[in-house]
Amino acid sequence: MDSERIELLINNQEVPTDRYSEIKDPGRLTDVVGYVAMGNVHHVDQAVQAAYQAFLSWKKTSLEERMTLLSHAAKVLKDETLPLSSTMSRETGMLLKVSQSEINLAIRVIQVTLEHAEDFLRPIQMEDENSWVSIEKRPIGVIAGIVPWNAPMVLTMQKVAPALVAGNTVVIKPSPNAPMSVSIALKKIASLFPAGVINVIHGESDIGSALNKHPLVRKISFTGGGNIAKQIMKDAADSLKSIQFELGGNDPAIVLDDANLDEVIPKIVNRVFWRSGQICIAVKRIYVPNVMYESFYSKMCEIVDEFKIGHSLDERSTFGPVNNNNQYQYVKGLVSRIKLGSAKIVELGKRLEPEQWNNGYYLQPAIVRDVDPMQEIVTCEQFGPVIPLIPYRTDEEVIQMANKTEYGLGSSVWTCDFERALRISREMEAGMTFINGHGQSRLGHEFMPFGGVKQSGIGRENSEVGLAEFIEYHAINYHKPQKS
Template sequence: MTHAIDTTAPVRLGQFIDGREQAPAAVIEVRNPSRVAHLVGTVAAGTSADVDAAVRAAAAAAPAWAATSAEDRIALFARIADEIDAVADELATLVAQENGSVREIIRREIIGAAGAFRGVGDHLADKLAPVRHDSGPDGASVVVSRRPYGVVACIVPWNAPLILTANKIAPALAAGNTVVLKPSPFAPLGVTLIGRIAASILPAGVVNVVNGEGEVGAALIGHPAVRKISFTGGGQTARHVMRQAADRLTGVHFELGGNDPAIVLDDADLAVTADRIADSAFRRAGQVCFAVKRVYVPRAQLAEFGRLLAERVDRITVGDALDPRATMGPLNNAGQLEKVRGLRERAVAAGRDVRELGTVLDAGAWDEGHFLRPTVVLDAAHDDELVREEQFGPILPVVAYDTEEEAIAMANDTEYGLCSSVWSRSLERAARVADRIESGMTIVNSHLFSPVGTREIPFGGWKQSGIGWEGSPYGIEEYLQFHSVDVQALPQARAQG
């Protein structure tokens, strides 16, 4: 059962509810951020009635799905992963055109999405196994088990749409929940197709996909049959989601933004550090929740580090996401472009050392897309707007510090706490500094996870970077709730009477 994807013409997708695709009455156009005039495709513009139908279908499917065995779920997930693999090349081309990340990055993302379905079963039996506690010869016992919530609303963003979708729906489904999936209108095509693949393999109603704008999101969050909401995106939207969820005390899981610090210690290998920090900071044009967003460097090494960083960033090639020569594509949308451009312009106006770098592959087409050149600000101050805010774009400030204590204090002086990194030749020293950073995750000598980190680290943040965790053996726990049975024996005399 291969879901063919034709990328030679605009892709047109309807809602997918209760096992059936439904033709849209109205559509949302999806434009290519590399060439805005290019229509990549359309998705159905959903309504609150569509949301109600999807949630009702999910609620009706929930009891039977919760009753399936872990083995049966794992077998179905393997089929979903195989189907994703079968269309990976076409899907990568499509999503690069709607998202703006270069195709090679999207191709790796698809591998991760398929891997999320394959790997979610590794610890499933252990997580679902009831634990029994016997009190002794009187026959009393307690059984602690875990049960699914029921219907889970999964709301995903545009920046890494496929892996973030898989990281939500795979554990939610593995836990025995059913799902209503809402993609971002800025990159809905690939997410809708991933949802459709899963929905076509699983029983009808277990996965449903509804696209739309604010009306659809509000209807989904406020629906009385939705038992948990998993949302990845910005803090402002999360506050809105939480206020709506509060009316029904609906559970929430949030993976939000980050303003990740990188602390470069005075014994770091500056060349390696500059290279790896650039890899993180400008991946997906900086539109990654966990990426280096600000760098703290010893004042005595600022000039040398700045030179090495600028040399590395200057090797970035900027162009169409499908151009194999491009190592960085455009920003996803006009709003993000204007935000980052404004941050850069205000840094220039403040007299900062702002370097616009990189090679433009097609200057004639530059204004046809949401392009910016990668930029470093080599003398930023900790209180600069660019340092205090999450820029979510290809601009990186570097801040000098005088003492290790000052660097740690500045790294922690933020409302965010997602990821962080420490750079040093001494792993012991780096680990001591890492232990003092206020974030959910800290990486030493990289800002990307190792293979074991990808597999084992619970992904999430402190402070305003989120509520709850994704990935790893712990991620499935977000979609399970406890149910305990306490069996108490009657007194012997009364039982006989």
């Protein structure tokens, strides 16, 4: 396959630079997917200035026109699904069907945003005999959107769609580990909009810092890790910028003693190893009652051992590589440390092309049993294909163990008893709890605010609550003349 060249996008113009990053296929490290222009501080200023100038007129554009253009953007994604998903799979290592489903979800993000926009953005007005009040929602200004590599398209659209429909302009910084498909899509979408409404800048942490510190950036929306979020908060502090963070998770799945394991285990396995475990709301630890621990472990091993590990574009593959060397080495280190302890770890799955194993970031899915509740693999966010099973005795004990973490993104409860599940769900210290599933249903995608508590985030995405992240409230109070 030919390698593609991706430039910066500033004011609807492609901007070349003097330095390009080589993007390699995580499943074929000898294959170069493309070359991406790396910006400098001057480019950051150009992009923000372009976004600011565009904002001055874009904020006055009618809501109807903004919604129409975003509807056209959704159609662009639909029309470009096949080439975009192929590029995304080659740069992320995700299976092709996973990339295709992500683009479909990104389209749905735009559609859901549009469904909520008109009602949410409408002013609220009231009056009595003495005065008239209008509570109005106006755009913030230039939004810096910083997105990660694991689900680049949908996480970009969760920032772009609500920001633009509310009347803001954006400067997007894709992850250096998966910048191509997002940049290609945004270039096509940007051509629908006035120049400067959508800008794309590439670079490492210094570029991100310059973007976050720029005085014309009014809000930073970031999805990623907690350490980077802390640095962003410092960068934002001098100008008191608003922030919105969707950060890591260590999502517990609590299996209750009345659960039907034949139904439950395949669903849990899917949510553990989706994207090879590289998703913020993947199940990252499983709590199983003592009385069914052995049965659960055996059944789970049988299912996981059927995974076929291979390249993202290999139609036989059901399990792909991890995305980058840092994550690969981190997960390998976790596995090595587990093997040195008392817990038992089993690595499963079948290698499709053993001769290519060292030419990609391939890891076998692994299950850890007989693990201490406070062991590293239980308390960390592994963000990879290793899952611990932790036994428990009572509902009260498992609630306490599940909440004993600084993470609080998602959680799930698996049972035949809805009332019992609901009671436990309401005890979870998490932004979201799912019952007999792990992830949002179609109805959930439409109405659930997405985000976490504690160190899993600040603010929310999705639904009307997500739209509220991209507006400022402006209250107007008219005092009527009083009759003498």
